[in-house]
Amino acid sequence: MERAIAHMDLDTFFVSCERLQDTKLNGIPVIIGGGDRGVVASCSYEARYFGVRSAMPIKMAMRLCPEAKVIRGDYERYSKFSKEVTEIIQEKVPVLEKASIDEFYMDLSGMDKFFGCYQWTKEIADSVTKNTGLPISFALSTNKTVSKIGTGESKPVGRLEIPAQNIQPFLNPLSVRKIPMVGDVTFQLLSRVGIRTIQTLAEMPVLVLQQMIGKNGGELWKKANGIDLTPVVPYSERKxxxxxxxxxxxxxxxxxxxxxxxxxxxxxxxxxxxxxxxxxxxxxxxxxxxxxxxxxxxxxxxxxxxxxxxxxxxxxxxxxxxxxxxxxxxxxxxxxxxxxxxxxxxxxxxxxxxxxxxxxxxxxxxxxxxxxxxxxxxxxxxxxx
Known part of the structure; x- marks a missing residue:
């Protein structure tokens, strides 16, 4: 049986939580962070238009977007919203993995015999937004890597299905940076030898990649070829x-x-x-x-x-x-x-x-x-x- 793995991600989660509390923040650049020497915890799409990104120093972000509204943030409030979203999803899916405060994986394998995994996933996302007011994006495919990349490509408020036969055409033109395990150091290393797209990476011999970046080379090659057998790990809250x-x-x-x-x-x-x-x-x-x-x-x-x-x-x-x-x-x-x-x-x-x-x-x-x-x-x- 072909797996059906959905990935859901709350769009600009911290910003969305703040906008629920203050509608005046809608449509304007918003930066969540604190302190002159602090960094950006999250930012709205309006702020991203000016080049603001998460983990960027606040001072740099304000130089790029001086009109942005800076909010210190309330992690306790965000945690409560996250718990509420988790409970909504958990009631509707057989296996749920909570990857972070705003990110979820769901194993829906076999659910297509009812009325389709995509429709099931869409109804869950609609339920989250209806009950919490929070925007959420998702992608559905055969494994966690492709679904996560798909969610990123579908934002904001995206809905994307990537069936098995479309995985490689979907991945090929994307930057290797889109692969979850590729950080700045790996990207620079790959770029120096002309590997900038997933297609180029997928066509590289595995042994060459392993010689370049070590044991992770094999895993990176698999992900570039849309191969990921990692299971969805059932979520349980540690006390x-x-x-x-x-x-x-x-x-x-x-x-x-x-x-x-x-x-x-x-x-x-x-x-x-x-x-x-x-x-x-x-x-x-x-x-x-x-x-x-x-x-x-x-x-x-x-x-x-x-x-x-x-x-x-x-x-x-x-x-x-x-x-x-x-x-x-x-x-x-x-x-x-x-x-x-x-x-x-x-x-x-x-x-x-x-x-x-x-x-x-x-x-x-x-x-x-x-x-x-x-x-x-x-x-x-x-x-x-």
Whole structure:
């Protein structure tokens, strides 16, 4: 049986949420972001016309489009809308994967025996817009890669079906940048040898690609040829991420305790980013030598950045550890999770900081999560710059 995989993406999601709250924003350039040194989290199509793009420094965006309305953004509001959309779709499809706060995959294989997968997908999209007011685009094809590319090509408010026989004609003229796994570095590498369209990439020998870009060359060739067997992974909401450490010998060594908490925060934050989660609640737990257990929590803006989470955790520890008594256990938990990545959580963070985290995570992905760290939490413990 041929697979039927749909990809749905909420159009300019953050901007659309803001426009539901304030209709004066309709039809004008809108930029979601914050701070002079911050970057663009999202922007309207009117702003994109002037060259504004996500992850662009706010200052550059305002030079390109000085008339744009800049809004700091409310991630909690966006998360509520995302949850509402998720529930609408989840009720109507057999298998749903939530790829991010505004992006969904659906496996509709076999649904064509009712009244057609395309009609089914269209009715789901119409239901989302009718019940939430949010515009949404979709594409339907035989796999996740082609559907995702199709959604991007159909926006805004697009509806596109790409049957198996039309996949290669659809992909061939497009830029290789349209393939999800192609970033700036890979694109520049391919461009230098004259590979700029998907057709050229698809016609390259696999061995040559593997020699050029390593083991990912084979996967890239498959995607260029419209081949992707990746399954749609059923969506399930993770409630929290946590870590606990029980000491072999009870301790009241403040330096060691703070170093441990910083390390736990860094490790959990990395896990958040890998699984594409953001947290808004930090919970710290301590257990004294006499087994008395105390917890304290703090609500924060949604984030997955360890320098922020470590500071909050250490502040909770300062407030919670009030007895001059040894501890036998320390635990840290991040709760109230929502789907998203630090690329989306740009309201407070500078471009330099985002680049730093991306570089750190690439190192950890390649050499292991313990390959890079924060000097045992030195700056956080001692309050250095």
């Amino acid at each position: 929290s991420l946590s870590s606990e450490h029980t000491f072999t010998n009870d301790t009241m060594d403040l330096f060691e305790l703070k170093r441990l908490i910083s390390s736990m925060a860094e490790s959990l934050a990395y896990q958040l980013r890998q699984e594409k989660w953001l947290t808004s609640t930090v919970v710290l737990k301590i257990r004294y030598a006499n087994f008395d257990t105390e917890t304290k929590q703090c609500k924060i803006s949604y984030t997955s950045l360890d320098h922020t989470l470590a500071r909050v955790a250490l502040d909770l520890f300062e407030k919670l550890y009030t007895r001059r008594m040894r501890l036998r256990l320390v635990g840290l938990r991040f709760t109230n999770l929502v789907h998203g990545t630090y690329q989306m959580n740009l309201f407070e963070d500078s471009e330099e900081l985002m680049n730093l985290y991306q570089a750190m995570d690439r190192m950890k992905n390649r050499f292991g999560k313990n390959a890079l760290g924060r000097a045992s939490g030195f700056e956080l413990v001692y309050g250095a710059v």
